Amino acid sequence: MKMNMNLLACRGIAMPIRWLMASGALLGALPAFAVDPTVSLNFTGTYLTTSCSVSGGTLQTVTLPRISTTALGSVGQTAGSTPFGISVECYGEPRQLRVYFTSTMMRDGRLDTEAGAGMAENVQIQLLTPAGTPISVGDRTSMPLVPVAAGVPIVVPFVAQYYATGATSAGNVRTQVLYVLEMP
Numbered sequence: 747m748k749m750n751m752n753l754l755a756c757r758g759i760a761m762p763i764r765w766l767m768a769s770g771a772l773l774g775a776l777p778a779f780a781v782d783p784t785v786s787l788n789f790t791g792t793y794l795t796t797s798c799s800v801s802g803g804t805l806q807t808v809t810l811p812r813i814s815t816t817a818l819g820s821v822g823q824t825a826g827s828t829p830f831g832i833s834v835e836c837y838g839e840p841r842q843l844r845v846y847f848t849s850t851m852m853r854d855g856r857l858d859t860e861a862g863a864g865m866a867e868n869v870q871i872q873l874l875t876p877a878g879t880p881i882s883v884g885d886r887t888s889m890p891l892v893p894v895a896a897g898v899p900i901v902v903p904f905v906a907q908y909y910a911t912g913a914t915s916a917g918n919v920r921t922q923v924l925y926v927l928e929m930p
Contacts, residue, residue, distance in 0.1 A: 798843060798927050801833035801899060808906050810871075810919070818910035824872060826908045831901035832925060836894045843894045844928040845902045846886040847873060849921075855882035856909055857921040866917035872909040873923070883923060891930065 808830045817825035832845055851858045856870040873881040875890070881904070882888045892902055908919065 797838060798834050798836040798840065798894070798929065800927070801835060806830075806832075810906060810908060813908060815914045815916050818869065818908055818914040821910055821912055823910045824907045827874075828906050829876070829903060830906060831903045833899060833901050834894070834927065835897070835899040836929075837896055839896060840894050840929050842891040842930060843902075844886065844889050844891050844930060845925055846889040846928065847881065847883045847923045847925050848886075849883055849923045851921055851923075852883045855880065855885065857883060857923055859919050859921045864917055866919050867915040868910060868912035869914050869919055870909045870911055871919070871921050871923075872907050874905040874907065876903045876905060878905070886926070886928065 808828060810826045810828045813825045817823065834843065834845070836843060849857055851860075853870070856872045859866065859869055859871065861867070873883060875881060892900070894900060
């Protein structure tokens with residue numbers, strides 16, 4: 747009985763050693779089949795002496811008016827148009843500026859609102875130009891260029907409004923968007 751136990755123990759050791767030897771042989775052969783892991787990346791860009799700053803702080807709140815759910819009874823209805831602006835001052839030699847919006851809470855170019863207890867349902871926030879053209883959040887190319895002059899503060903105007911994605915339910919509406927200043 748003692749002898750059988752030793753044989754089993756030897757077999758238990760021999761098996762992992764054979765496996766390690768076999769896997770080592772395979773691993774040693776890998777570099778012969780591997781592709782060169784070197785990758786070249788080229789970066790280009792333009793460094794400008796121009797910069798712009800936002801007046802009034804980078805955290806702003808736009809408060810839309812209280813409205814009745816009957817104002818947003820079906821898909822596509824809008825209500826509560828509220829003008830707002832982003833105050834900007836540029837330095838250096840800027841000629842144009844693009845302000846565009848991005849968010850992780852967007853769908854169909856509009857801003858989804860927070861869900862949960864006490865929150866309205868089937869409501870998005872839609873951003874527009876002052877002329878009433880809808881802005882597609884997340885699409886910088888949909889934003890026009892704004893003329894700017896060095897050292898002259900301007901307000902880039904926008905409008906926000908409620909947008910129904912279905913029959914709405916009453917509650918609070920809250921969402922977030924980031925704006926980006928781009929000097930093309």
